[in-house]
Amino acid sequence: MEWLSYVLLLLCPLMMIFCMKGHMGGHKHHESHSSTDLSKKMMNLESDNEQLRKEIDALSTLVKKES
Incomplete structure (x- = not known):
């Protein structure tokens, strides 16, 4: 034992x-996950964010015109 x-x-x-x-x-x-890989992802996110901001601005001007 x-x-x-x-x-x-x-x-x-x-x-x-x-x-x-x-x-x-x-x-x-x-x-x-290297720093260049993270930088590329960050740049993609920033460009997507900018595109979404433009779409929001376009939609808000459209809503203002309809009101």
Whole structure:
């Protein structure tokens, strides 16, 4: 029965190693977000925002003309 406690004692750090290895593997996938990639996304969002502002202005002038 003493061997069971040793097995459980050794099993805990081994499981921790495998879990940490799994977490590190997942972070490598997210490292693809470089600053240039984020800059491109930011520029796209800014241009979309500008386009939406223009559409809102056009719609609000249309509503004012109809009133």
